[in-house]
Amino acid sequence: MNENYMFSLMAVILLFLLAVLGVDGFGLYSFFGIFVPYLSFAVFVGFFLYRVIGWARSPVPFRIPTTCGQGKSLPWIKHAPIDNPSTTGGVVVRMLLEIVLFRSLFRNVKLQFRERGAKIFYDWELWLWIAALAFHWAFFAVVVRHLRFFTEPTPGFVKFFEYMDSFFRVEILTDVVQIGLPAMFISGFVLLVAVVYLLLRRMFIPKVKYISLSSDYFPLFLIIAIAVSGILMRYVSKVDIVSVKAFTLSLVKLSPALPEGVGTIFYVHLFLVCVLLVYFPFSKLMHMGGVFMSPTRNLANNTRMKRHVNPWNYPVDVHTYEEYEEEFRDKMIEAGLPVEKGE
Amino acid sequence: MSKQTQVYDKEIVFAGLAVFLIIVTFPFWYNLVLGKAASAPVPELTKEAKAAKTCVLPAAEMKSEHMRILDVWRHSVVRQVKRVYTTPDGRDFEMSLTNSCLECHYNKTEFCDKCHTYASVDPYCWDCHIDNPKEIK
Numbered sequence: 001m002n003e004n005y006m007f008s009l010m011a012v013i014l015l016f017l018l019a020v021l022g023v024d025g026f027g028l029y030s031f032f033g034i035f036v037p038y039l040s041f042a043v044f045v046g047f048f049l050y051r052v053i054g055w056a057r058s059p060v061p062f063r064i065p066t067t068c069g070q071g072k073s074l075p076w077i078k079h080a081p082i083d084n085p086s087t088t089g090g091v092v093v094r095m096l097l098e099i100v101l102f103r104s105l106f107r108n109v110k111l112q113f114r115e116r117g118a119k120i121f122y123d124w125e126l127w128l129w130i131a132a133l134a135f136h137w138a139f140f141a142v143v144v145r146h147l148r149f150f151t152e153p154t155p156g157f158v159k160f161f162e163y164m165d166s167f168f169r170v171e172i173l174t175d176v177v178q179i180g181l182p183a184m185f186i187s188g189f190v191l192l193v194a195v196v197y198l199l200l201r202r203m204f205i206p207k208v209k210y211i212s213l214s215s216d217y218f219p220l221f222l223i224i225a226i227a228v229s230g231i232l233m234r235y236v237s238k239v240d241i242v243s244v245k246a247f248t249l250s251l252v253k254l255s256p257a258l259p260e261g262v263g264t265i266f267y268v269h270l271f272l273v274c275v276l277l278v279y280f281p282f283s284k285l286m287h288m289g290g291v292f293m294s295p296t297r298n299l300a301n302n303t304r305m306k307r308h309v310n311p312w313n314y315p316v317d318v319h320t321y322e323e324y325e326e327e328f329r330d331k332m333i334e335a336g337l338p339v340e341k342g343e
Numbered sequence: 344m345s346k347q348t349q350v351y352d353k354e355i356v357f358a359g360l361a362v363f364l365i366i367v368t369f370p371f372w373y374n375l376v377l378g379k380a381a382s383a384p385v386p387e388l389t390k391e392a393k394a395a396k397t398c399v400l401p402a403a404e405m406k407s408e409h410m411r412i413l414d415v416w417r418h419s420v421v422r423q424v425k426r427v428y429t430t431p432d433g434r435d436f437e438m439s440l441t442n443s444c445l446e447c448h449y450n451k452t453e454f455c456d457k458c459h460t461y462a463s464v465d466p467y468c469w470d471c472h473i474d475n476p477k478e479i480k
Contacts, residue, residue, distance in 0.1 A: 045367060049360055056356040057349065150370035152378050154463035162463065173418045180418075181410035182464070238407035241462045246383035252370040253378075261403065292359055311351065 005203060008217035012225050012272075019271035023264050032267050033247070034256040040274035047281035048289060055293045061310040063303045066296040068107070072305075084301050091300050098297055102136075105129045110207075128201065135194035139223075141165055141187035142230075149248040179235050188234070192227040195220055219285055222276055229269040239266050384461045387453035395447055399430050410466065413440060440472060 022028045069080025085091045097103050106129045109122040144161045148154045165187050171180035199220045202212040233239050239262050247259035259266075280286065292298065325332065325339055332339050350356060365372075392398075398405045399412070416438035419425045428436045436443050448454045451469075459466060 045364070048363070052356065052360060052363075053350060056351055056353075059349075059351055147370065148463040151373050152461070155373070155377075159463060159465075163465070171414070171418075173415060178411050178415055181414040181466075238411075240403070240406050241464075242383055242406070242458050245462055249374065253374055254371075289363070311349075 004214045005217040007214045008221050011218060012221040015275055019268045020264055023267040029258050032271055033258050036274045040277040044277040044280055051281055051286055052289045059311040060295045063299050064295050065299045065301045071301050086300055086302050095297055099291060102132055105132055131194045131197045134190050138187045138191035142191055149245045150252050152249055188231050195223050215283060226272045229265055233265055237265055239263055384457040386457045389447055389450050392447040399436055
C-alpha cells in the first residue's frame, strides 16, 4: 500500500462513480454529453497554447544541447551530425527520431548493485523503452481510429489505420466470451497491456516507486479506465455505434444532439476522456508539447560558429578610463599621478 | 529582473502552435470543408422484413449484436454442425446468412451498406458471399 497510488486510484474510481451517478442517477445527459466535452476541449486547447507560450517566454541564453556524439570540429575528426547536430537540418532529424522512436529513452540505463553491493552495474533498460513505445504508438493508433466517429465521410487514412489495426483476425468463441466480430483492434489491447506494465513498474520496482507521486499514477489509472471502458464497449456491452457517431458528429458540427438509447458506459468513457483532456495541460502529460521545447534537444551545437548573445543582457553604464582621466586630470597631476594625455 | 513578456523564436513557436491547432481541430474543419451533410442513416426495410416485424432478436439488440450472432452462427455450423437457431421467444431459424438473413434483407446497398459505410465498417461477409444471389437488382 502506498498513499500515492491509492490516492490516484481513488480519484479515478470517484470520477467513474461521478459519471455513473450523474448520468444514471440524476439524468444529467446534456451536462455529461455536451457541456463537459466542449468545456474540456476548450480547456485543453487554451491551456496547451498558454503553457507552450509560457515556455517560449523563457530565454535560452546558451546553447545547451545534450551532446551524444562528436561535435563538429576539424575536418579530419568524424562528426556525428544527428547526435551532435551543428545545423538546423541535423536538429530536425534528431527531434524527429526522438519523437517517433524515443532514442534518448533507448539509451537509458539503470544502476544496479550486484554481489551484495560490492559491484555497480549499469544495465540497459530496454523494457521501459519497449513499453513506452508500444504505449504511445498504440495510443496514437487509437486516437486516429476514433476519427471515424468525428468525420463523415471517413477519410482514407483512418480506414487504412483500421485495416492495419484489425490485421490479426482474433476469434475467441466460447459460451462465455464471444470475440471475433466486430474485428479485434490490436492497438486497444497493446495500449492496455503497455499501460498496465508502466503502472506495475512504478508499483513494484522499489527505486521507481520511491520517486513516483500521485501525479505519476493518476494518468496511468485514468488511461487504464478509458481503455477498459472502450474495450468493453466494443466487445462486451456493445453500444449502438450509429447513434454514437450521429452524436459525435453533431458535437463537431456545433449543433449537439444527444444520442438515444446509448448506455451509461458510453458516458463514462466520454467523461473520463474529458477528464484526461482537462488534466492534460496542467500535468506531466504536457511533455507532448514540451518535447518540442526542450533546449537540450532542439538547439544546434554551433557555439563555435555563431555568437549567441545572452538575451537578457541590459545596457551597462560604463565609465571608461578616458572619461575618468578627463574628469580628474587636474587632481591627478596635482597628486603626481601619471596621466596618458598631458596638458 | 523585470517580468519576461517577450516570446523567443516567435516564428517557429507560433508555426508549431498553428500546426497543433490545425491537427486538434481536424474534425471541426474537415466536416465543414469536405464533409457531407449526412444525418444518421436509416436502413431501408424490404416488404418481407416489414411483414416479419421482428428479426431473430429485437431490433435494438440486432443493431449492436448482429455481427457477433453471425460469427457464432458460422462457428456453430462449421465447427459443431448445429444448423438451427432457436430465438428466445421460441422460433427456429436456419443459421445461414444467405438462406435466413438475406431472405428478408436482400437489399444490401439500402440495408447493410448504409450503416456500415457510415460507421466505416468493412465486414468480410461479402468476401465469400460474392454475388449475393438474393439481391434483386
